Amino acid sequence: MYDIIVIGAGVSGCAAARELSRYQADICVVDKEEDVCCGTSKANSAIVHAGYDAAEGSLMAKLNVEGNLMMEQLSRDLDFSFRRNGSLVLCMREEDRPNLEALYERGVKNGVKDLRILTKEEVKEMEPNVTDDMVGALYAPTGGIVCPFGLTIALAENAAMNGVEFKFNTEVENIVKTDEGFELTTSQGVLKAKYVVNAAGVHADRFHNMMSAEKIHITPRRGDYCLLDKTAGNLVDKTIFTLPGKFGKGILVTPTVHGNLLLGPTAIDIDDPEGTNTTREGLDEVIGKAQNSVNNIPMRQVITSFAGLRAHEDQHEFVIKELEDCKGFIDCAGIESPGLSSSPAIGKMVADILKEKAGLKEKNDFIATRKGIVDPKELSKEEYSKLIKENPAYGNIICRCETISEGEILDAIHRPLGAKSLDGVKRRTRAGMGRCQAGFCSPRTMEILARELKMDMGDITKSGGDSKIIVGIDKDKL
C-alpha cells in the first residue's frame, strides 16, 4: 500500500511527485510508457509563457504567472535548460489593436511584470526578421523557453533521488475506491494507495469519470510542428506569436533553448488520445502561417516534424482539486498550454492539497538540487580535456551532428530513471536530435545500450513497447 500513487509521468505528474517527495510518504508514479515525458510533455512549444493569455481570475492565469516566476530558480536547482528570451505578440492589423491592448490589460491584471506595447519600429529594431505586415506588438520580457524533456526528466530524477518509486510500462486499467483508499488494476498487477493523483494528460477524463458522478471531458487537440536546423536558430531571438485566434495562439516562431528554430502548432481536435501523427494539411498550415509573422524562414532547413496532443478540457481550465464525491482522489487534469509553464506551480498546488488532506510531514533529508548530465561543450577547453583524461568516454563522439560523446550517453543510461531506449537517450542527451536525425549514431547508440543494459541488440527499442529497431539477423528467414 502506497500513500500516494500518481498516474502519469509527464511534467505535471513529475512536478507533483517532486514536490510530494519533500514529505514523509511512500509515493509511486505509474506510466503506461517506458519512460517519463512520453505524452503531451514531449511534444509541445517548449515555451514558458509570461501569463497574459489566460482569463483573468482563472487558475490557469494564477499558476502560469507563479510557474513562470518559479522556473528560473528551479532551472538552477535542478540543472535544466531555461532562457528568459522574452516574447512578442504581433498585431497584424490596425483594427485588431484593441485586442492587443486588451491582452496587455489582461496581462497586467494577471500580474505579468514589465509588459509593454511596442510600435512597429521598436519591434523591427528588436527583431529585424519579423514581418513588415504588422502594426505593433505586445512585448513580455518575462516570457521564456525551456527544454521540456530536461524539465520533466529533472523533476522525475529529483523525485526518484528523494525516494519516489517509478513504475513504467504500467497502464492503469481500472480504479476502485476501497475502505483504505484505492485499488488500481494495472497491466502489471494491482496497486494500492491511500491517495491518487490523476495526472494522466489526455487520458485524465477517463480516470476522473471512473470515480466521479460529475463528468469532465478532455479533447485531444493535436498540434503539428516543424523543427529547423541550428543554422536557422538565430532568425529570431524572442518567441514570436500573433494575436490569438479562435484556436489558441496561432503559429509561433521561436528559438529553442538548444538553438534550433521551432514552428507550430496547429490546433486540430481529434478523438484518438494516441493520435500523434502529423498530416500533410497540418504541416502545410505550419509552414504557410509561420511565414506570415517572420520573413525568410529557411524551410529547406527543416530537420524533423512532429505532433503533440494538448489535453483540452471543455471549460479550458486546469482542474486541480480533490473530487467532492470521491475523497482522496486528486485531479490534475485539463493541463494544456500554459501547462508546461505552470508545472512548477501545479506540482506545488497538488502537494499542498495532499499535505493538508494527508497531514504530510516534511522530511529533514530532502535533496533539493540535482545535477544534470554534464554538457562538455559548456566547459572550457582545459576543463573539457581534463574530463576526457578522467573519463575517456567523453572523448568518443557518438552523435556527430550534436557532438554528443559516449560519456554523456553512459551517464544518461546509468543515472536514476536512466534511458532504456534510443528516444530515452535522445531526450536526455540530444544524441540523434540533430540534422541527420540519428542516421549515423543510432547503430552506435544501440550498441552502447545493449552493452550497458546487458540486452540483446534485437531487444533495443526506439521508444519501448513494440518499437524494436531490428527484427532479426541477416538471412534468418531465407
Add this chain to the structure above:
Amino acid sequence: MRSYDIVIIGGGPAGLAAAAAAKKSGIDSILILERDKELGGILNQCIHNGFGLHTFKEELTGPEYARRFINEVEELKIEYYLNTMVIDISHEKVVTAMNREEGLFEIQAKAVILAMGCRERARGALNIPGYRPSGIFSAGTAQRLVNMEGYMPGRKVVILGSGDIGLIMARRMTLEGAQVQVVAELMPYSGGLKRNIVQCLDDFGIPLKLSHTVVDIRGKYRVEGITIAEVDSHGKPVPGTEEDYDCDTLLLSCGLIPENELSRGMGVDIEPVTSGPSVNESLETNIDGVFACGNVLHVHDLVDYVSEEATTAGQNAAKYVQGSLAKSSGKVIKLAPTGGVRYTVPKTIDVDRMADELTVRFRVGNVYKNCFISVYFDDEQVVHRKRPVMAPGEMEDVKFKKEKLASYPDLKTITIKIEEA
C-alpha cells in the same frame, strides 16, 4: 601546438587519395583525421561490387577499393588518427580535434583539405506526414546495419527515393530475405545510376514508381503501413491515387547533403546548388590554402571520380605548401552553367594556375536524350558533343587544355549548356 603541412579532414576515399597525392608530390608532413574506427569511410559498408572500373579497370567491392588506397597510405607512411572528431577549424587553419587518448587538442596546418563527405537527407527534411515509429531508416543506416553489423532492419520494405543507396539496398534487403514491395520516387526520373536500376530493381522484379511519394506512415511503435500516392508536376500528391502497403519498414534514399558545418564555421563560401564549397580550378576555396574534394564538395556518382578529384586537390595543396602554386593574377574565367546544367565544379578558372588539363564536372537537371553538351568561350561555340542519354543521377564532365585556354587571352566566361539536336 603540433603542426603539419597538410591536415586532411576525413579518411574516406577523398581524404585517402588526397593524402597519397600530396605525399607523392613531395610533402612529408601530412595528417589525416578520421572520426570512425577505421579508414575508408562509407566504402566500408558498400560491400556490393562495381567500384573501380575507371580507376583500376576491374570491379571491386567498396572495402576492396578502399583497401587499395589505405594500403597506399600505409606504404607511404602517412600519419592518421582514428576515432578522432574535428570540432572546429579556425580561419587561420588551427584544427581543434578530440579523441579518447588525447582529449581536446589543436593542430596548426599550413594547408587544409576538406574531405568530410556527406550525409543522407532525413525524413524530417522531406516533411513526410504520419506517425514516427521505429522502422524508418535512411538507406545508408540500413546498409550499415545489414552489411557491417549483420542485423535485419525489417522484413517488408517500402523504399522512398531512387538514389543509388536506396537501389542498392532494395537488392541487398531482397538477398537477405526481406520482401521489397516498391520503390517510390518523387521525381519523374530516378536519382540513381541506370545500371543500378537494372541490376537492383529490374532483375528482382521490384517496381519503381516514378512521380510518387509517401503520404502517410502508420503505426505508433513500429511501422505498420505506408501510403504512397502519385504527385503532380509540382510534386503535390494527387487525391485518389493513394495506394496502401502493409510493411514494417520504410527506407529513405532521398538525396545526400555535403557535411559542411566545419567549412561554414571557418568561413568557407558555400554554393547553394551543391551545398558544397565554392572552389576555383585548384579546388581551393575562398580561403587560401583550404581545398575541398569528394562528396563534401559535391555529391558524386562514382567513387572513381572522387579519387581523381581528390588527387588533384592533394597535388594542389602540396604545391600551395611548397609555394609553387602560382599566385592568382586576378584574371579569372567564370564558368556559367545554364540551359539544364545545374552547376559546375570548379566555379572559376585561372589559366596561370591550372594544370595542363582541367576536368570540369557537372550534373544536369533533367533527363536528356540525344542532346548535346555545348561549351561556349564567350560567344564562340568550342564544344558540341552528342550524348545519347544524360540524367540527373549521373555526373558529366568536359575537359579543358591549358594550351587552348591560353590562346583566348580575353576570355571572360565559359558557358556550359545542354542543347537539343
